[in-house]
Amino acid sequence: MTQTEWDRDAVTEVIEQKKSMPGALLPILHGIQDRIGFIPEDAVPQIAKALNLSRAEVHGVISFYHYFRTTPPGKRTIHLCRAESCQAMNSEALEAHIKTRLGIDYHETTADGAFSLEPVYCLGNCACSPSMMIGHEVHGRVTPQSFDAIVNELREFAA
Amino acid sequence: MTTVYVPRDSSALGLGAERVAGAIQMEAAKRNLPIDLVRNGSRGLYWLEPLVEVATPAGRIAYGPVQPGDVAGLFDAGFLEGKAHPLCLGATEEIPYLKNQERLTFARVGITDPVSLDDYLAHDGYRGLRNALGLDPAAIVEEVTASGLRGRGGAAFPTGIKWRTVLNTPAEQKYIVCNADEGDSGTFSDRMIMEGDPFVLIEGMTIAGLAVGATQGYIYLRVEYPHADAALNQAIAAALEAGYLGDDILGSGRRFHLEVRLGAGAYVCGEETALMESIEGKRGMVRFKPPLPAIEGLFGQPTVVNNVISLASVPIILDKGGKYYADYGMGRSRGTLPLQLAGNVKRPGLIEKAFGMTLRELLYDYGGGSASGRPIRAVQVGGPLGSFMPESQFDTPLDYEAFSAIWAVLGHGGVVVFDDTVDMAKMARYAMEFCAIESCGKCTPCRIGSTRGVEVIDRIIDDQDRAKNLALLRDLGDTMLAGSLCALGGMTPYPVLSALNHFPEDFGEKSVAQVA
Numbered sequence: 001m002t003q004t005e006w007d008r009d010a011v012t013e014v015i016e017q018k019k020s021m022p023g024a025l026l027p028i029l030h031g032i033q034d035r036i037g038f039i040p041e042d043a044v045p046q047i048a049k050a051l052n053l054s055r056a057e058v059h060g061v062i063s064f065y066h067y068f069r070t071t072p073p074g075k076r077t078i079h080l081c082r083a084e085s086c087q088a089m090n091s092e093a094l095e096a097h098i099k100t101r102l103g104i105d106y107h108e109t110t111a112d113g114a115f116s117l118e119p120v121y122c123l124g125n126c127a128c129s130p131s132m133m134i135g136h137e138v139h140g141r142v143t144p145q146s147f148d149a150i151v152n153e154l155r156e157f158a159a
Numbered sequence: 160m161t162t163v164y165v166p167r168d169s170s171a172l173g174l175g176a177e178r179v180a181g182a183i184q185m186e187a188a189k190r191n192l193p194i195d196l197v198r199n200g201s202r203g204l205y206w207l208e209p210l211v212e213v214a215t216p217a218g219r220i221a222y223g224p225v226q227p228g229d230v231a232g233l234f235d236a237g238f239l240e241g242k243a244h245p246l247c248l249g250a251t252e253e254i255p256y257l258k259n260q261e262r263l264t265f266a267r268v269g270i271t272d273p274v275s276l277d278d279y280l281a282h283d284g285y286r287g288l289r290n291a292l293g294l295d296p297a298a299i300v301e302e303v304t305a306s307g308l309r310g311r312g313g314a315a316f317p318t319g320i321k322w323r324t325v326l327n328t329p330a331e332q333k334y335i336v337c338n339a340d341e342g343d344s345g346t347f348s349d350r351m352i353m354e355g356d357p358f359v360l361i362e363g364m365t366i367a368g369l370a371v372g373a374t375q376g377y378i379y380l381r382v383e384y385p386h387a388d389a390a391l392n393q394a395i396a397a398a399l400e401a402g403y404l405g406d407d408i409l410g411s412g413r414r415f416h417l418e419v420r421l422g423a424g425a426y427v428c429g430e431e432t433a434l435m436e437s438i439e440g441k442r443g444m445v446r447f448k449p450p451l452p453a454i455e456g457l458f459g460q461p462t463v464v465n466n467v468i469s470l471a472s473v474p475i476i477l478d479k480g481g482k483y484y485a486d487y488g489m490g491r492s493r494g495t496l497p498l499q500l501a502g503n504v505k506r507p508g509l510i511e512k513a514f515g516m517t518l519r520e521l522l523y524d525y526g527g528g529s530a531s532g533r534p535i536r537a538v539q540v541g542g543p544l545g546s547f548m549p550e551s552q553f554d555t556p557l558d559y560e561a562f563s564a565i566w567a568v569l570g571h572g573g574v575v576v577f578d579d580t581v582d583m584a585k586m587a588r589y590a591m592e593f594c595a596i597e598s599c600g601k602c603t604p605c606r607i608g609s610t611r612g613v614e615v616i617d618r619i620i621d622d623q624d625r626a627k628n629l630a631l632l633r634d635l636g637d638t639m640l641a642g643s644l645c646a647l648g649g650m651t652p653y654p655v656l657s658a659l660n661h662f663p664e665d666f667g668e669k670s671v672a673q674v675a
Contacts, residue, residue, distance in 0.1 A: 022458065023420075025440030030382075030421055051440070064442040064599075065423035067382050079383070083344030084539055085575045087589070088502035089530070121426060121543075121593065122342055123383050124350035125170045126501035126575070127205035127508055136385040140173035 010035045011043050019050045025061055029068055038069045066118075074109040074116035076154060078102075079133040082119045085126035089141075094130050097144040101151070114155060160193045161239045162214040167273070168201035168354050169386040170347070175226060176209040182230040183211070190234060200355020202269035203509025204256055212251055215241035221251040256525060261487060262511045263495050264472045265348075268355035274393040276401055279358040285403060287477030291366045292411050296326055299370035303473060305481030307493025311468035312338055312429070313541070313570045313646060315559045318469050324453035325371040328461040333373035335364050336438070336457055336464045339380040339387070340422050340429040343542025345573035348497040349467035351509055353380070353387035356471070357394035361417060363470035365404065366477055367463055368415040376417040377457070379434050382424055391419050426597040430645045431464040433599055444599045445645040466571070468497060489515035492558045502539075502575035503529045512557075519553035521574065533578040537586075537662065541570030543593055544650035546657035547583065568653060583662035588616040590654035594647060604639045605648025611635060612655065619666055629666065632659065 014031035018024050028047060032039050039062055048055045062068045080095060102110050102117060109116040125131040128140025132147075139150060165180040166172075180196060187194045202210060210223035211233075220241035222233060229246060236244040248254055262268075271278040279285070291299050304319025325333060337360065341349035352360060364376045380388055395417050398404045406414045420438050422428050428437045432446035435457045456462025472494065476484045485493045492514035498521060500507050505527035522528070522535060529535050537547045546567040548555070555561050562569040577586075591612035598605045612635055618628045636652035643649035659666055 023438050023440040026420065026423060026437065030423070057441075061440070061442055065425050067422075067424035084543060084586070084589070085345045085501040087586075088575055088577045088581070120383060120424070121597070122344045122346075124341060124347040124381075125173055126345045126347055126499065126573070127203075128170050128173055128208070129502060131173065133383070138169045138173035138386075140170055 006038075006040045006043070007036050008043075011040075011046065015047060015050045025051060025053070025058065029062060029065075033068060038072050041070050074113050076114065076134055077116045077118055079118050079120040079123070081121070081123050081125070081129070081131045083122045083126075085122075086130040089129040091130035094142060094144060094147065098147060101144075101148065115151070160195050162195045162197055163187075163239070164197050164199045164212040164214075164219070165209060166201045166269070167198035167386070167390075168208075168351065169384075170205055171201050171208040171210070172386070174208050174224065178227045179209045179211065179225050179230065182227040186230050186234050192234075192239060194239070197272050199271060200268045200273050201351060201509075202251065202257060203265070203351060204254065204506070205508045206506045207248065210248075210251075211238075213238055213241055217241065217250070219251045221248040221254065222246045223248060256506065256508065256510070260511050261495050261513050263475050263484065263487070264352070264359070264468060265356075265497055265509065265511045266475065267359065268351055268509075271356065273355050273357055273390055274397065276358065276394075276397045276403075279356075283478065284358055284474075285362055287474035288362050288365055288369075288403070289409070291369050291477050292409060292413070296370050296372060299366065299477065300326055302481045303370070303476055306472075306476040306484040307481075307488070307491070308469060308472055308476065308484065309492070309559070310466055311496070311571055312431075312466040313544075313568070315569075318465060318473075321453055321465070322367065322370050322463060324451065325373070325461045325463050328454050330461050332375070332458075332460045333371055334457045334460055334462040335367045335371070335373045335376040335470075336431075336435065336462055337364055337376065337378040337467060337470055338429060338431060338434055338464055339378050339384075339467050340426075340434060341467065341571070342381060342383075342426045342429050343544075343571055343573050345501045345539065345575035346499050346542060346571045347501070348499050348509060348572065350384055350387055351497075352467055352471050353384065354390050357387075357391045358398065359471045359474055360391070360467060361394055361398050361404065363473035364417060365408065365415050366473050367465070367470060369408075369413060371461070371463055373461075373463065374414045374416065376415065377438055378417065378419045379428070379438055380419050380421055382421045388419060388421065395419070425599075426593075427599045427645075427647050430647065433645070434464065435462065442599070444601050445647075447644070468571070487513035489513070489556065489558050490560055492560070496557065496569075496572045498557065498572045498574060500526050500574050500576070503531055503535075503578045504576040505530050514558050515556050517554050517556050518548065518574070521557065522553065522576065526576065529576060529578045531578045531580075533580065535576055536579040536581055537577045537583060537658075539575045539577070539586075539654065540573065541568035542573050543590060544568065544646060544653055545570055545573075546653045547586065547661060548657070549661040552661075566653070566657065568650070583658040583665040584616065584620050584667075585665075587655045587658040587666075588613060588620070590651055590658075591616060594651040598647060602642070602644035602648060604642040605644070605651075608635055608639045608643075608648060609651060612639075612651070616655075622667060625667055629659070629668065632656075
């Protein structure tokens with residue numbers, strides 16, 4: 001799939017559903033990202049028109065928030081916590097392991113499209129540091145070994 | 160039919176609670192033993208999660224930490240009758256970590272099924288709202304003022320005064336906004352409330368609406384908390400269905416609606432004005448104050464913005480009276496504070512206590528010292544913008560004023576523990592880097608200062624013109640403290656300068672002294 005191919009009907013549907021909410025822009029962006037995984041750059045004019053905003057305003061909001069992305073993610077996104085509590089429990093070593101193991105840095109996707117890696121600043125799982133989240137699933141007390149086991153299981157499941 | 164409890168709290172799930180629940184169900188079916196499996200919140204004893212409880216005639220008996228492989232053995236040992244097993248912890252309520260707490264806000268967390276309205280009602284839920292419906296708005300505000308409740312977001316502003324301002328500001332539309340953007344590392348009490356007892360937050364916000372005349376509420380929730388999002392939406396739907404929310408609350412003719420709005424990973428949106436910009440669909444840029452949100456807030460209307468814990472503390476205040484709550488605590492810090500113990504600590508978890516316990520009691524009596532077994536060297540209290548505290552300050556009582564007196568921050572009650580392997584210059588650098596990543600960009604001290612701060616600390620670590628750069632770092636700290644628009648830039652000097660003041664050896668200051 002190239003970056004410009006995306007489900008236009010899904011985007012239109014989300015916009016129509018949410019455009020009358022007060023402060024509709026964030027709910028619309030979430031809705032689009034939930035449906036197709038990212039917010040396509042060329043959906044911006046359509047969003048802007050529906051909300052009577054300039055394209056620059058919409059772009060400004062998308063780029064301000066760390067969570068929104070404008071390129072398709074891998075099949076699964078790994079959110080790895082970089083905050084203090086996890087650092088106190090050796091998250092830096094875990095981070096190095098994960099980057100080597102996946103062969104990517106933050107904001108990148110593995111060549112096979114299986115995993116994207118994003119930093120996150122606190123998952124509220126600080127009592128079980130270090131933490132990561134894959135999809136909506138939080139993992140606590142992650143070690144290099146448990147990370148490998150989780151990733152292997154997900155790869156098998158995907159295959 | 161025996162009731163078995165397995166938490167649905169996301170931290171417990173992160174340690175395998177889902178598989179444990181599945182294993183228990185399968186094993187019970189295999190043995191033809193009917194059970195009622197309740198997915199409760201977490202008691203907050205995280206080193207024991209997944210913590211499984213069984214209801215027996217002698218009360219709830221705890222087993223933990225349970226892994227799926229333990230389940231068959233637990234059945235063999237007769238855990239459904241609360242019998243002995245190596246994982247048995249005895250009566251849950253008698254575990255000292257839990258027994259010695261004073262749980263007011265967290266009274267139901269870990270006990271009830273979080274999304275069952277019936278369970279909430281059976282455990283004194285909505286008594287506060289029923290009382291509030293019989294009071295006029297000023298009397299509700301008076302009760303909250305009498306409780307001494309202060310904001311749990313950081314500034315510790317008295318909640319009653321904020322509410323009074325909104326009540327006394329005439330407007331067609333007013334709003335209640337719950338700041339559920341708990342982004343501070345080491346804090347998880349908001350998440351635990353929202354996942355473990357969402358109705359208490361909904362009730363608190365409804366009471367706030369009655370108190371100030373607001374008919375619409377928003378919970379601004381971090382996107383990093385999908386389980387809280389699900390629990391809140393389930394609870395809101397149930398409350399609406401049963402008439403506890405909506406156009407005619409319990410037949411009173413009073414109206415209150417509630418909606419969850421998701422953030423998108425911007426720490427600065429925990430600042431109340433940036434948060435409102437975000438709900439309005441804009442970049443989360445901090446607003447100049449005045450006007451105060453209480454006068455001109457969300458969509459330009461008078462708005463109460465309170466933290467989750469503040470709002471979740473309101474139902475018990477309206478149920479048992481402001482004085483009941485105020486009787487806990489010390490000095491001007493009234494009531495209880497849910498403390499969150501995290502990082503490198505043996506027994507991490509949630510401890511709700513009246514203000515006044517010392518940090519040392521928390522770290523050692525509750526926490527049991529470091530997880531690594533090495534000496535505790537530094538503790539950061541109050542999130543990434545809180546000071547690092549050395550061992551010499553561990554006898555400070557947990558009280559807002561006692562903390563400000565030593566240039567530390569109690570804030571939201573998050574406590575992150577570091578052992579003696581920590582490099583404090585690196586932590587100071589991280590604080591500046593965090594500020595640079597998360598700055599909204601509106602004011603120069605925060606936007607530019609944090610980037611320059613990283614560079615200055617890098618030069619100190621590299622031993623380039625160390626004395627000069629240390630002086631520059633202090634100067635930069637002063638500028639950010641005095642000149643930033645909000646707490647993000649204005650408080651980043653707390654972790655940076657406290658690290659420098661209390662741990663100068665990590666910045667090579669000793670070697671500078673030796674050279675001189």
